Amino acid sequence: MTHTRYIKGILLVATFIFCGIMNAAPVTKRPPLPVVDNGSPIIGGAHERSEQSRKAQPATAPQKTATAPQKPAIHENSDKGPAHVPSKGSVNKTVPATVDTKRPAPYAPAKPAPTSQEHAAPKSTPRQTPAAKPAAAYKPVPLTFPEISHKTRKYYDLKKIAARYNFHVVEGKDHDLRVLTLVTQRKETLVFTEKKPLFLIGNLHASLSYPVVYEKGRYLLEKTDYSEFIEPLLRTTLLPRRKIKNIVIDAGHGGKDQGASSGKILEKNLNLLMARKIAAILRIRGYQVSMTRTGDKTITLQERCDFATKKKPDLFLSIHCNSAEDASISGIEVFLANPPDVPSFGTTNIGKKGAATPFQQTSALWAFYTQKALLNATKATDRGIKRKQFKVIIDTPSPALLVELGFISNKDELQNLQKKDYQDKLADAICDSIDKLSKTLKPQNK
Ligand SMILES: [Zn+2]
Numbered sequence: 010m011t012h013t014r015y016i017k018g019i020l021l022v023a024t025f026i027f028c029g030i031m032n033a034a035p036v037t038k039r040p041p042l043p044v045v046d047n048g049s050p051i052i053g054g055a056h057e058r059s060e061q062s063r064k065a066q067p068a069t070a071p072q073k074t075a076t077a078p079q080k081p082a083i084h085e086n087s088d089k090g091p092a093h094v095p096s097k098g099s100v101n102k103t104v105p106a107t108v109d110t111k112r113p114a115p116y117a118p119a120k121p122a123p124t125s126q127e128h129a130a131p132k133s134t135p136r137q138t139p140a141a142k143p144a145a146a147y148k149p150v151p152l153t154f155p156e157i158s159h160k161t162r163k164y165y166d167l168k169k170i171a172a173r174y175n176f177h178v179v180e181g182k183d184h185d186l187r188v189l190t191l192v193t194q195r196k197e198t199l200v201f202t203e204k205k206p207l208f209l210i211g212n213l214h215a216s217l218s219y220p221v222v223y224e225k226g227r228y229l230l231e232k233t234d235y236s237e238f239i240e241p242l243l244r245t246t247l248l249p250r251r252k253i254k255n256i257v258i259d260a261g262h263g264g265k266d267q268g269a270s271s272g273k274i275l276e277k278n279l280n281l282l283m284a285r286k287i288a289a290i291l292r293i294r295g296y297q298v299s300m301t302r303t304g305d306k307t308i309t310l311q312e313r314c315d316f317a318t319k320k321k322p323d324l325f326l327s328i329h330c331n332s333a334e335d336a337s338i339s340g341i342e343v344f345l346a347n348p349p350d351v352p353s354f355g356t357t358n359i360g361k362k363g364a365a366t367p368f369q370q371t372s373a374l375w376a377f378y379t380q381k382a383l384l385n386a387t388k389a390t391d392r393g394i395k396r397k398q399f400k401v402i403i404d405t406p407s408p409a410l411l412v413e414l415g416f417i418s419n420k421d422e423l424q425n426l427q428k429k430d431y432q433d434k435l436a437d438a439i440c441d442s443i444d445k446l447s448k449t450l451k452p453q454n455k
Contacts, residue, residue, distance in 0.1 A: 151236055151247065157229055159222050164229035167191070167201060167221070174243060189221075189228045199239075201228060207393070210242065213380055214393035218351035237348045238396070241370035242377055245449050249367050253447035255297045257322040259401060260284035261329040261411075264307025269332030271417045276330045277305065279426055283414060284328045286436040294440060310400045317405040324375070324443065325409040327401045330426060332418040339419040340390030343380045344411040345372035346403045347396035354395040362403050371408035375446045379410060382438035382445075387431065389415060389422070412439065 152173060154165040167189055171178045176199070177192040183202055191199040200209040203223035207216050217238070219231035230239070241247055260281040262268035268276030281302070288298040299320045301313045317325050331342070346364035347353050364372060376394045384391050392413070402409035414435050415422040425431040 151240060152244070156232065157224075157227070159224065159229055162219060163232040164222060165232055165235050167228040167230050170230070170235065187223050187228070201230065203228065208239075210377065211381070212391070213377065213384070214391055215377075216354055216393055216395045218347065218396065231351075233348055233351055237366060237369045238373050241373045245374060248371050248374065248450060250452040251323060251450050252452055253296070253323045253443065253450060255299070255320060255322045255324075256291055256443065257299050257301065257317045257320050257325045257405070257407075258284045258288050258291075259301040259313050259317075259325065259327040261327055263302045264305055266307055269330060269417050271332075271423055274417055274423060274427070276332070276417060279330050279414075279417065280328045281305070283432060283436060286432060287326070287328070287439050290436055290440045291443065294444065296443070311404075313401050314404040317401075317407070317409075322405075322407045324446075325402070325405040325407050326439070326443075327399075327409070327411040329411060329413050331413040331416045333416055334418070336418050336420065339416045339422040340392040341380065341383050341387065341415060342392035342413045343376045343383075343394050344397050344399060344402065344413070345369070345376045345394070346409060347398060351396075353398040355397070362398055364403060364409070368408050371446075371450070372402075372410060374449065375408055375442065376410055378442035378445045379412065379439060382442040383412070383414075383435060386434040386438040387425070389425075 152170075154169050154173070156163040157166060158164070168178055170176075171191045174191075175194065179190040179192060181188045181190065186205070187203045189201045189203075191201075193199075197211055198209070201221045202208075204220050206218065206220045207214060208221075209215075215238070217231065217234045219234060222229040260277070260283070262277035262280060264277075266277065268280065270276060281304075284300060285303070288300055291298045299316070299322070301316050302308055313327075344354070346369065348364060348366070348369050349362060350359060352359055373394075380391070380394050383389070399411050402411050415426050417423045417426060
Protein backbone atom coordinates (compact mmCIF):
# COMPACT_ATOMS: atom_id res chain seq x y z
CA MET A 10 0.00 0.00 0.00
CA THR A 11 1.13 3.50 -0.61
CA HIS A 12 0.82 6.00 2.16
CA THR A 13 -1.22 8.65 0.55
CA ARG A 14 -1.71 11.94 2.29
CA TYR A 15 -5.21 12.50 3.42
CA ILE A 16 -7.12 15.43 2.10
CA LYS A 17 -7.76 17.34 5.26
CA GLY A 18 -10.60 19.62 5.95
CA ILE A 19 -13.29 17.17 5.00
CA LEU A 20 -13.50 15.80 8.46
CA LEU A 21 -17.19 16.41 8.65
CA VAL A 22 -17.92 14.44 11.74
CA ALA A 23 -20.93 16.50 12.54
CA THR A 24 -23.42 14.49 14.44
CA PHE A 25 -26.48 16.57 14.61
CA ILE A 26 -29.91 16.17 15.98
CA PHE A 27 -32.30 17.91 13.77
CA CYS A 28 -35.53 19.37 15.04
CA GLY A 29 -36.99 21.37 12.23
CA ILE A 30 -39.63 24.00 12.15
CA MET A 31 -42.27 23.23 9.63
CA ASN A 32 -42.35 25.30 6.55
CA ALA A 33 -45.01 23.92 4.31
CA ALA A 34 -44.34 23.48 0.62
CA PRO A 35 -46.36 25.64 -1.70
CA VAL A 36 -49.63 24.05 -2.67
CA THR A 37 -50.03 25.59 -6.06
CA LYS A 38 -51.25 23.21 -8.73
CA ARG A 39 -48.50 22.08 -11.06
CA PRO A 40 -48.65 20.20 -14.32
CA PRO A 41 -47.94 16.49 -14.02
CA LEU A 42 -44.40 15.27 -14.34
CA PRO A 43 -43.32 14.22 -17.80
CA VAL A 44 -42.67 10.69 -16.61
CA VAL A 45 -44.67 8.92 -13.96
CA ASP A 46 -42.30 6.81 -12.00
CA ASN A 47 -43.53 3.26 -11.75
CA GLY A 48 -40.12 1.80 -10.99
CA SER A 49 -38.62 1.54 -7.56
CA PRO A 50 -37.40 4.97 -6.64
CA ILE A 51 -35.09 4.88 -3.69
CA ILE A 52 -37.42 7.17 -1.83
CA GLY A 53 -40.48 9.22 -2.53
CA GLY A 54 -41.41 9.03 -6.14
CA ALA A 55 -42.42 11.49 -8.71
CA HIS A 56 -46.17 11.20 -8.48
CA GLU A 57 -48.15 14.36 -8.24
CA ARG A 58 -49.46 14.66 -4.71
CA SER A 59 -53.16 15.02 -4.15
CA GLU A 60 -54.66 17.90 -2.20
CA GLN A 61 -55.67 15.42 0.47
CA SER A 62 -52.21 14.04 0.91
CA ARG A 63 -50.81 17.56 1.08
CA LYS A 64 -53.05 18.25 4.05
CA ALA A 65 -51.91 15.04 5.66
CA GLN A 66 -48.30 16.15 5.85
CA PRO A 67 -46.59 15.91 9.22
CA ALA A 68 -46.08 19.04 11.27
CA THR A 69 -42.43 18.30 11.73
CA ALA A 70 -39.86 16.24 9.94
CA PRO A 71 -38.69 13.01 11.48
CA GLN A 72 -35.76 13.51 13.76
CA LYS A 73 -32.59 12.95 11.85
CA THR A 74 -29.09 12.20 12.95
CA ALA A 75 -26.42 12.73 10.36
CA THR A 76 -22.85 11.69 10.63
CA ALA A 77 -20.96 12.95 7.69
CA PRO A 78 -18.44 10.85 5.82
CA GLN A 79 -15.24 10.91 7.67
CA LYS A 80 -11.53 10.62 7.32
CA PRO A 81 -10.55 9.23 3.98
CA ALA A 82 -9.14 5.75 4.00
CA ILE A 83 -5.78 5.02 2.50
CA HIS A 84 -7.47 3.59 -0.54
CA GLU A 85 -9.35 6.70 -1.35
CA ASN A 86 -6.47 8.53 -2.92
CA SER A 87 -5.22 5.58 -4.82
CA ASP A 88 -6.27 4.39 -8.19
CA LYS A 89 -7.35 0.92 -7.05
CA GLY A 90 -4.77 -1.42 -8.29
CA PRO A 91 -1.10 -1.51 -9.18
CA ALA A 92 -0.99 2.24 -8.60
CA HIS A 93 -1.29 1.54 -4.89
CA VAL A 94 0.72 -1.60 -4.49
CA PRO A 95 3.68 -1.34 -2.13
CA SER A 96 5.68 0.40 -4.77
CA LYS A 97 7.75 2.85 -2.76
CA GLY A 98 6.64 6.40 -3.15
CA SER A 99 4.05 5.80 -5.77
CA VAL A 100 1.59 8.21 -4.21
CA ASN A 101 0.69 9.99 -7.41
CA LYS A 102 1.48 7.20 -9.76
CA THR A 103 -1.36 6.44 -12.07
CA VAL A 104 -1.90 4.03 -14.84
CA PRO A 105 -2.44 5.91 -18.06
CA ALA A 106 -5.80 5.21 -19.55
CA THR A 107 -6.29 4.32 -23.12
CA VAL A 108 -9.66 4.75 -24.69
CA ASP A 109 -10.71 2.98 -27.78
CA THR A 110 -11.52 5.98 -29.90
CA LYS A 111 -12.92 3.76 -32.63
CA ARG A 112 -15.90 2.99 -30.48
CA PRO A 113 -18.83 5.28 -31.11
CA ALA A 114 -20.69 6.90 -28.24
CA PRO A 115 -24.28 5.96 -28.87
CA TYR A 116 -25.64 7.33 -25.62
CA ALA A 117 -25.99 10.98 -24.86
CA PRO A 118 -22.39 12.16 -24.89
CA ALA A 119 -20.66 13.07 -21.70
CA LYS A 120 -20.20 16.79 -21.22
CA PRO A 121 -16.83 18.01 -22.40
CA ALA A 122 -14.63 19.36 -19.67
CA PRO A 123 -13.20 22.83 -20.02
CA THR A 124 -10.09 22.22 -17.99
CA SER A 125 -8.15 19.35 -16.51
CA GLN A 126 -6.17 19.87 -13.37
CA GLU A 127 -6.70 16.57 -11.65
CA HIS A 128 -3.20 15.37 -11.04
CA ALA A 129 -4.34 11.85 -10.34
CA ALA A 130 -6.55 11.60 -13.37
CA PRO A 131 -5.35 9.59 -16.30
CA LYS A 132 -5.02 11.72 -19.40
CA SER A 133 -7.45 10.75 -22.06
CA THR A 134 -10.43 11.80 -24.01
CA PRO A 135 -13.89 11.72 -22.42
CA ARG A 136 -15.41 8.35 -22.00
CA GLN A 137 -16.65 6.48 -24.99
CA THR A 138 -19.28 3.80 -24.80
CA PRO A 139 -19.51 0.62 -26.81
CA ALA A 140 -21.57 0.13 -29.90
CA ALA A 141 -23.80 -2.55 -28.41
CA LYS A 142 -26.57 -0.26 -27.15
CA PRO A 143 -28.56 1.64 -29.74
CA ALA A 144 -29.00 5.35 -29.19
CA ALA A 145 -32.75 5.06 -29.64
CA ALA A 146 -32.99 3.00 -26.44
CA TYR A 147 -32.18 5.98 -24.28
CA LYS A 148 -34.67 8.82 -24.16
CA PRO A 149 -34.61 10.41 -20.77
CA VAL A 150 -36.82 13.33 -19.97
CA PRO A 151 -34.91 15.02 -17.18
CA LEU A 152 -36.63 17.60 -15.04
CA THR A 153 -35.08 21.01 -15.32
CA PHE A 154 -35.41 24.07 -13.15
CA PRO A 155 -34.41 27.70 -13.53
CA GLU A 156 -30.63 27.84 -13.39
CA ILE A 157 -29.00 29.97 -10.74
CA SER A 158 -25.37 30.96 -11.27
CA HIS A 159 -23.08 30.77 -8.28
CA LYS A 160 -19.36 31.21 -8.76
CA THR A 161 -18.59 29.19 -11.88
CA ARG A 162 -21.36 26.61 -11.59
CA LYS A 163 -25.08 26.38 -12.26
CA TYR A 164 -27.41 25.48 -9.42
CA TYR A 165 -31.04 24.60 -8.81
CA ASP A 166 -33.19 25.87 -5.96
CA LEU A 167 -33.91 22.88 -3.69
CA LYS A 168 -37.27 24.30 -2.68
CA LYS A 169 -38.28 24.40 -6.34
CA ILE A 170 -37.20 20.78 -6.72
CA ALA A 171 -39.20 19.89 -3.62
CA ALA A 172 -42.27 21.66 -4.96
CA ARG A 173 -42.01 19.78 -8.25
CA TYR A 174 -41.89 16.43 -6.47
CA ASN A 175 -44.47 17.51 -3.91
CA PHE A 176 -42.02 16.96 -1.10
CA HIS A 177 -42.70 18.64 2.18
CA VAL A 178 -40.02 21.18 3.11
CA VAL A 179 -38.69 21.62 6.63
CA GLU A 180 -36.02 24.15 7.56
CA GLY A 181 -33.90 23.82 10.65
CA LYS A 182 -30.46 24.37 12.02
CA ASP A 183 -27.46 22.29 12.93
CA HIS A 184 -25.50 24.59 15.20
CA ASP A 185 -24.82 27.57 12.96
CA LEU A 186 -25.62 25.82 9.72
CA ARG A 187 -28.96 25.85 8.01
CA VAL A 188 -30.48 22.48 7.23
CA LEU A 189 -33.15 21.75 4.67
CA THR A 190 -35.11 18.52 4.95
CA LEU A 191 -37.32 17.30 2.15
CA VAL A 192 -39.96 14.84 3.31
CA THR A 193 -41.46 12.54 0.72
CA GLN A 194 -45.01 11.33 0.67
CA ARG A 195 -43.80 8.12 2.25
CA LYS A 196 -42.29 10.16 5.08
CA GLU A 197 -38.78 9.47 3.92
CA THR A 198 -36.23 12.21 4.05
CA LEU A 199 -33.53 13.91 2.04
CA VAL A 200 -31.41 16.18 4.21
CA PHE A 201 -29.13 18.94 2.93
CA THR A 202 -26.89 21.14 5.06
CA GLU A 203 -25.52 24.44 3.81
CA LYS A 204 -21.78 24.52 3.10
CA LYS A 205 -21.57 20.73 3.15
CA PRO A 206 -20.93 18.61 0.05
CA LEU A 207 -23.15 15.79 1.16
CA PHE A 208 -26.71 14.75 1.73
CA LEU A 209 -28.59 12.11 3.60
CA ILE A 210 -31.14 9.95 1.87
CA GLY A 211 -33.05 8.00 4.48
CA ASN A 212 -30.18 7.16 6.79
CA LEU A 213 -27.54 6.82 4.07
CA HIS A 214 -24.81 9.36 3.46
CA ALA A 215 -23.83 10.43 0.00
CA SER A 216 -21.15 12.87 -1.06
CA LEU A 217 -22.00 15.66 -3.46
CA SER A 218 -19.48 17.21 -5.82
CA TYR A 219 -20.23 20.70 -4.49
CA PRO A 220 -21.41 22.03 -1.12
CA VAL A 221 -25.00 23.11 -0.76
CA VAL A 222 -25.21 26.91 -0.92
CA TYR A 223 -27.60 29.04 1.12
CA GLU A 224 -28.32 32.36 -0.53
CA LYS A 225 -31.17 34.80 0.02
CA GLY A 226 -33.54 32.25 1.49
CA ARG A 227 -32.72 29.67 -1.16
CA TYR A 228 -30.85 26.41 -0.77
CA LEU A 229 -28.88 25.79 -3.93
CA LEU A 230 -27.92 22.36 -5.21
CA GLU A 231 -25.36 22.12 -7.99
CA LYS A 232 -27.05 21.15 -11.23
CA THR A 233 -25.18 17.92 -12.01
CA ASP A 234 -25.41 16.85 -8.37
CA TYR A 235 -29.13 16.89 -8.97
CA SER A 236 -29.32 15.54 -12.50
CA GLU A 237 -26.66 12.83 -12.34
CA PHE A 238 -26.95 11.72 -8.75
CA ILE A 239 -30.22 12.61 -7.07
CA GLU A 240 -32.72 12.61 -9.89
CA PRO A 241 -32.11 8.95 -10.83
CA LEU A 242 -32.92 8.00 -7.24
CA LEU A 243 -36.21 9.82 -7.31
CA ARG A 244 -37.27 8.90 -10.84
CA THR A 245 -36.04 5.52 -11.91
CA THR A 246 -37.95 5.81 -15.17
CA LEU A 247 -35.21 8.19 -16.20
CA LEU A 248 -32.86 5.24 -16.51
CA PRO A 249 -32.51 3.22 -19.70
CA ARG A 250 -34.39 -0.06 -19.42
CA ARG A 251 -32.09 -3.00 -19.91
CA LYS A 252 -31.95 -6.65 -19.15
CA ILE A 253 -29.22 -7.36 -16.61
CA LYS A 254 -27.57 -10.59 -17.60
CA ASN A 255 -23.79 -10.32 -18.00
CA ILE A 256 -21.88 -9.20 -14.96
CA VAL A 257 -18.14 -8.75 -14.59
CA ILE A 258 -16.81 -9.23 -11.08
CA ASP A 259 -13.38 -7.78 -10.45
CA ALA A 260 -11.43 -9.04 -7.46
CA GLY A 261 -9.17 -6.11 -6.63
CA HIS A 262 -5.37 -6.52 -6.69
CA GLY A 263 -3.77 -9.98 -7.06
CA GLY A 264 -0.39 -11.57 -7.60
CA LYS A 265 2.42 -9.13 -6.85
CA ASP A 266 -0.14 -6.51 -5.92
CA GLN A 267 -1.28 -7.48 -2.44
CA GLY A 268 -3.42 -4.45 -1.75
CA ALA A 269 -3.78 -3.66 1.93
CA SER A 270 -2.50 -6.04 4.56
CA SER A 271 -2.78 -6.77 8.24
CA GLY A 272 -0.23 -9.31 9.41
CA LYS A 273 -0.69 -12.35 7.24
CA ILE A 274 -4.08 -11.23 6.02
CA LEU A 275 -3.82 -9.83 2.53
CA GLU A 276 -6.52 -7.80 0.89
CA LYS A 277 -6.02 -9.52 -2.48
CA ASN A 278 -7.02 -12.86 -0.96
CA LEU A 279 -10.09 -11.51 0.80
CA ASN A 280 -11.16 -9.75 -2.38
CA LEU A 281 -10.86 -12.97 -4.38
CA LEU A 282 -12.72 -14.99 -1.78
CA MET A 283 -15.58 -12.47 -1.77
CA ALA A 284 -15.58 -12.17 -5.56
CA ARG A 285 -15.92 -15.96 -5.86
CA LYS A 286 -18.77 -16.05 -3.38
CA ILE A 287 -20.60 -13.28 -5.20
CA ALA A 288 -20.02 -14.90 -8.58
CA ALA A 289 -21.32 -18.25 -7.30
CA ILE A 290 -24.51 -16.74 -5.92
CA LEU A 291 -25.13 -14.70 -9.06
CA ARG A 292 -24.70 -17.78 -11.26
CA ILE A 293 -27.22 -19.68 -9.15
CA ARG A 294 -29.60 -16.78 -9.65
CA GLY A 295 -29.22 -17.05 -13.41
CA TYR A 296 -26.70 -14.35 -14.25
CA GLN A 297 -23.77 -14.89 -16.55
CA VAL A 298 -20.67 -13.94 -14.60
CA SER A 299 -17.12 -13.32 -15.75
CA MET A 300 -14.27 -12.66 -13.36
CA THR A 301 -11.23 -10.52 -14.13
CA ARG A 302 -9.19 -13.03 -12.13
CA THR A 303 -10.02 -16.38 -10.62
CA GLY A 304 -6.64 -16.98 -9.01
CA ASP A 305 -3.76 -15.09 -7.43
CA LYS A 306 -2.67 -13.37 -10.59
CA THR A 307 -1.14 -9.97 -11.26
CA ILE A 308 -3.30 -7.97 -13.63
CA THR A 309 -3.13 -4.29 -14.41
CA LEU A 310 -6.01 -1.88 -14.18
CA GLN A 311 -5.91 -1.53 -17.95
CA GLU A 312 -6.21 -5.29 -18.37
CA ARG A 313 -9.26 -5.28 -16.10
CA CYS A 314 -10.85 -2.56 -18.22
CA ASP A 315 -9.93 -4.33 -21.46
CA PHE A 316 -11.48 -7.52 -20.10
CA ALA A 317 -14.69 -5.68 -19.26
CA THR A 318 -14.75 -3.98 -22.65
CA LYS A 319 -14.44 -7.36 -24.34
CA LYS A 320 -17.20 -8.91 -22.23
CA LYS A 321 -19.60 -6.00 -22.80
CA PRO A 322 -21.17 -6.49 -19.38
CA ASP A 323 -24.43 -5.05 -18.16
CA LEU A 324 -22.77 -4.32 -14.81
CA PHE A 325 -19.21 -4.18 -13.55
CA LEU A 326 -18.38 -4.62 -9.87
CA SER A 327 -14.94 -4.26 -8.31
CA ILE A 328 -14.42 -5.81 -4.88
CA HIS A 329 -11.99 -4.31 -2.37
CA CYS A 330 -11.31 -4.13 1.33
CA ASN A 331 -10.11 -0.96 2.91
CA SER A 332 -7.27 0.19 5.10
CA ALA A 333 -6.44 3.30 7.08
CA GLU A 334 -3.57 4.44 9.25
CA ASP A 335 -6.07 5.18 12.01
CA ALA A 336 -7.07 1.72 13.24
CA SER A 337 -10.30 3.05 14.76
CA ILE A 338 -11.78 3.70 11.31
CA SER A 339 -14.24 1.09 10.09
CA GLY A 340 -17.19 0.76 7.79
CA ILE A 341 -18.41 0.19 4.28
CA GLU A 342 -18.33 2.57 1.36
CA VAL A 343 -19.41 2.35 -2.23
CA PHE A 344 -17.85 4.28 -5.09
CA LEU A 345 -19.27 5.08 -8.45
CA ALA A 346 -17.51 7.08 -11.12
CA ASN A 347 -18.01 10.82 -11.02
CA PRO A 348 -19.40 12.57 -14.07
CA PRO A 349 -16.89 14.48 -16.18
CA ASP A 350 -16.32 18.10 -15.30
CA VAL A 351 -16.78 17.74 -11.53
CA PRO A 352 -14.26 17.00 -8.78
CA SER A 353 -13.41 13.43 -7.94
CA PHE A 354 -14.18 12.68 -4.25
CA GLY A 355 -11.53 13.97 -1.89
CA THR A 356 -10.15 16.51 -4.33
CA THR A 357 -11.15 19.93 -5.54
CA ASN A 358 -9.58 19.39 -8.91
CA ILE A 359 -11.78 18.89 -11.89
CA GLY A 360 -10.81 16.11 -14.24
CA LYS A 361 -11.85 15.54 -17.80
CA LYS A 362 -12.81 11.96 -17.20
CA GLY A 363 -16.07 10.71 -15.92
CA ALA A 364 -18.85 8.28 -16.59
CA ALA A 365 -21.35 8.98 -19.35
CA THR A 366 -24.77 10.04 -18.12
CA PRO A 367 -26.74 6.79 -18.46
CA PHE A 368 -23.99 4.78 -16.79
CA GLN A 369 -23.58 7.42 -14.13
CA GLN A 370 -27.27 7.55 -13.34
CA THR A 371 -27.71 3.78 -13.27
CA SER A 372 -24.61 3.45 -11.11
CA ALA A 373 -26.07 6.01 -8.70
CA LEU A 374 -29.22 3.96 -8.16
CA TRP A 375 -27.24 0.72 -7.94
CA ALA A 376 -24.86 2.31 -5.41
CA PHE A 377 -27.77 3.24 -3.15
CA TYR A 378 -29.30 -0.21 -3.40
CA THR A 379 -25.91 -1.74 -2.64
CA GLN A 380 -24.97 0.45 0.29
CA LYS A 381 -28.42 0.08 1.82
CA ALA A 382 -28.35 -3.70 1.50
CA LEU A 383 -24.80 -3.98 2.85
CA LEU A 384 -25.52 -1.84 5.90
CA ASN A 385 -28.81 -3.56 6.63
CA ALA A 386 -27.10 -6.92 6.47
CA THR A 387 -24.03 -6.09 8.53
CA LYS A 388 -24.93 -3.06 10.72
CA ALA A 389 -21.48 -1.75 9.79
CA THR A 390 -20.63 1.96 9.84
CA ASP A 391 -21.92 3.88 6.85
CA ARG A 392 -18.97 5.60 5.20
CA GLY A 393 -21.15 6.78 2.42
CA ILE A 394 -21.64 6.69 -1.30
CA LYS A 395 -18.92 8.55 -3.13
CA ARG A 396 -18.02 9.41 -6.69
CA LYS A 397 -14.41 9.06 -7.67
CA GLN A 398 -12.20 8.65 -10.71
CA PHE A 399 -11.05 5.13 -10.09
CA LYS A 400 -9.87 3.78 -13.40
CA VAL A 401 -11.72 0.46 -13.24
CA ILE A 402 -15.09 2.17 -12.83
CA ILE A 403 -14.39 5.07 -15.19
CA ASP A 404 -13.05 3.00 -18.07
CA THR A 405 -15.48 0.11 -18.13
CA PRO A 406 -18.32 0.26 -20.65
CA SER A 407 -21.22 -0.25 -18.24
CA PRO A 408 -22.66 0.95 -14.98
CA ALA A 409 -19.87 0.23 -12.52
CA LEU A 410 -19.25 0.23 -8.78
CA LEU A 411 -16.29 -0.32 -6.53
CA VAL A 412 -17.19 -1.53 -3.05
CA GLU A 413 -14.98 -1.35 0.02
CA LEU A 414 -16.35 -4.10 2.22
CA GLY A 415 -14.57 -3.10 5.42
CA PHE A 416 -11.28 -2.08 6.96
CA ILE A 417 -8.73 -4.77 7.50
CA SER A 418 -6.82 -2.19 9.54
CA ASN A 419 -9.64 -2.28 12.10
CA LYS A 420 -9.43 -5.23 14.47
CA ASP A 421 -13.15 -5.91 14.81
CA GLU A 422 -13.90 -5.46 11.15
CA LEU A 423 -11.00 -7.68 10.17
CA GLN A 424 -12.39 -10.39 12.44
CA ASN A 425 -15.79 -10.02 10.82
CA LEU A 426 -14.34 -10.13 7.33
CA GLN A 427 -12.76 -13.47 8.14
CA LYS A 428 -16.00 -15.02 9.36
CA LYS A 429 -17.96 -17.10 6.89
CA ASP A 430 -21.29 -15.81 8.21
CA TYR A 431 -20.28 -12.22 7.73
CA GLN A 432 -18.84 -12.90 4.29
CA ASP A 433 -22.10 -14.58 3.28
CA LYS A 434 -24.09 -11.60 4.50
CA LEU A 435 -21.96 -9.24 2.41
CA ALA A 436 -22.18 -11.45 -0.68
CA ASP A 437 -25.95 -11.93 -0.36
CA ALA A 438 -26.49 -8.21 0.11
CA ILE A 439 -24.50 -7.41 -3.02
CA CYS A 440 -26.41 -9.98 -5.05
CA ASP A 441 -29.75 -8.81 -3.65
CA SER A 442 -28.99 -5.28 -4.77
CA ILE A 443 -28.17 -6.54 -8.26
CA ASP A 444 -31.50 -8.40 -8.29
CA LYS A 445 -33.25 -5.25 -7.18
CA LEU A 446 -31.58 -3.17 -9.87
CA SER A 447 -32.39 -5.82 -12.44
CA LYS A 448 -36.05 -5.69 -11.45
CA THR A 449 -36.13 -1.90 -11.56
CA LEU A 450 -34.51 -1.73 -15.01
CA LYS A 451 -36.45 -4.62 -16.48
CA PRO A 452 -37.51 -3.76 -20.02
CA GLN A 453 -41.25 -3.30 -20.19
CA ASN A 454 -43.50 -5.45 -22.36
CA LYS A 455 -41.01 -8.31 -22.26
ZN1 LIG B 1 -7.96 -2.41 -2.68
